[in-house]
Each structure stands twice: as structure tokens, then as C-alpha cells.
Amino acid sequence: MSNPFIEASRRRRTQYALGRRLPLSQDETAALIQDAVRLAPSSFNSQSSRAVILFGAQSLRFWEIVKDALRAIVPAESFANTERKIDGFAAGAGTVLFYEDQDVVKGLQAQFPLYADNFPVWSEHASAIAQFSVWTALANAGIGASLQHYNPLADAAAAAEWSLPASWKLRAQMPFGSNEAPIGDKTFIDDAERFRVFG
Numbered sequence: 735m736s737n738p739f740i741e742a743s744r745r746r747r748t749q750y751a752l753g754r755r756l757p758l759s760q761d762e763t764a765a766l767i768q769d770a771v772r773l774a775p776s777s778f779n780s781q782s783s784r785a786v787i788l789f790g791a792q793s794l795r796f797w798e799i800v801k802d803a804l805r806a807i808v809p810a811e812s813f814a815n816t817e818r819k820i821d822g823f824a825a826g827a828g829t830v831l832f833y834e835d836q837d838v839v840k841g842l843q844a845q846f847p848l849y850a851d852n853f854p855v856w857s858e859h860a861s862a863i864a865q866f867s868v869w870t871a872l873a874n875a876g877i878g879a880s881l882q883h884y885n886p887l888a889d890a891a892a893a894a895e896w897s898l899p900a901s902w903k904l905r906a907q908m909p910f911g912s913n914e915a916p917i918g919d920k921t922f923i924d925d926a927e928r929f930r931v932f933g
């Protein structure tokens with residue numbers, strides 16, 4: 735049975751071959767990303783997820799920040815490979831930076847001490863759901879993307895560059911753009927290993 739959500743989920747894949755030719759305008763793309771984050775669930779409807787949406791030169795600036803941080807720690811002889819990888823992300827149309835507001839997490843811990851240990855975990859879950867939702871919404875609009883983790887390496891410089899609140903913790907980065915190459919097939923483990931259905 736065909737289901738639009740499952741078809742959209744099937745379309746979501748890791749795309750590293752990105753270009754700048756978006757099928758949507760910048761405003762439409764930003765609105766799509768904002769809808770996906772806004773509609774994602776969070777524990778106690780705390781809405782701890784934050785997103786910084788960078789297009790064009792702003793996205794390039796983020797990947798420059800990452801490159802500068804990596805240059806300081808990657809051995810010089812392997813930096814060319816690292817640089818090639820980062821340039822691939824920068825070749826897209828933009829990047830979404832996913833944050834979780836730690837002030838929201840701390841507020842929940844103070845308000846509901848019984849669940850204090852859970853709130854940081856649930857904040858991570860909320861971020862993951864928002865990430866998946868944005869990734870899938872972009873894929874459904876014909877926009878390729880991948881999920882990257884250059885945090886905490888890039889946190890301080892990004893916060894300074896875009897004047898972000900100190901309570902925002904960077905959790906993931908999603909470079910996106912036009913699909914410039916086909917994506918290979920994906921293999922799946924046996925259903926018998928993952929699922930138990932009763933009744």
C-alpha cells in the first residue's frame with residue numbers, strides 16, 4: 735500500500751554531490767525547513783530545537799569556519815582530503831545548523847525534578863526528530879542533503895559569527911542543495927533481526 739510519508743522517507747538519502755540549483759526559492763526553502771522544525775514533537779512540548787538556516791555566502795562562511803578549525807588539528811599531509819570533503823558540503827546551496835537550547839532543558843529540570851536526568855536525553859531525541867523531518871522534507875522537495883557533526887569544533891566561532899545565544903548547543907549540520915549525482919542502493923538487515931510482531 736502506497737503511503738506518502740513512507741515514499742518521502744524512501745526518497746531521503748545521504749547526498750554528498752551537492753550543487754546550488756535549488757528547485758525552490760530561498761524563501762520557500764527556508765519556510766519548508768522552519769515548518770519541519772516547528773511541527774516536530776518535543777518532550778512536554780518544550781520546543782527546545784533551534785535552527786540557523788544559512789544560504790549562499792553565509793553557508794560558505796560556516797564551512798570556512800569548519801575548515802579553519804580542522805586545519806588546526808588535522809595532520810598537514812591529510813588536510814587535502816579533509817578540505818575536499820568540506821568543499822563538497824560548501825558546494826551546496828545552504829546549510830541548516832541544528833541547535834538545542836540548554837536554557838529550555840535546564841528550565842524543565844528545575845520544573846520537573848523527577849525527570850531531571852531524562853531532559854537532556856529527550857532534547858537529543860527532539861533534535862534527531864527535527865533533523866529527520868527537515869532531511870525528509872527537503873528530499874520530498876527534490877533537494878539533496880547529508881547530516882554532519884563538526885560540533886563542538888565549530889560552536890564558538892559560529893556563535894560569534896551569527897551572534898547566537900550562549901545557551902544554544904550545536905548538535906548537527908545539514909548541508910543541502912541540488913542533487914548532482916545519483917545515490918547508490920542501500921542495503922537493509924533482515925526484518926527478522928529487527929522486528930517482533932505479536933497479535
Ligand SMILES: Cc1cc2nc3c(=O)[nH]c(=O)nc-3n(C[C@H](O)[C@H](O)[C@H](O)COP(=O)(O)O)c2cc1C
Nearest residue numbers: 746747748749750862880881882883884906917920
Ligand atoms: C545519528 C546519525 C549521525 C550521522 N552522522 C553522520 C556524519 O557525521 N557524517 C555523515 O556523512 N553522515 C552521517 N550520518 C548519515 C549516515 O551515515 C546515513 O544516514 C546512513 O549511512 C544511511 O544512508 P542514507 O542516509 O542514504 O539512508 C549520520 C546519520 C545518523 C542517523
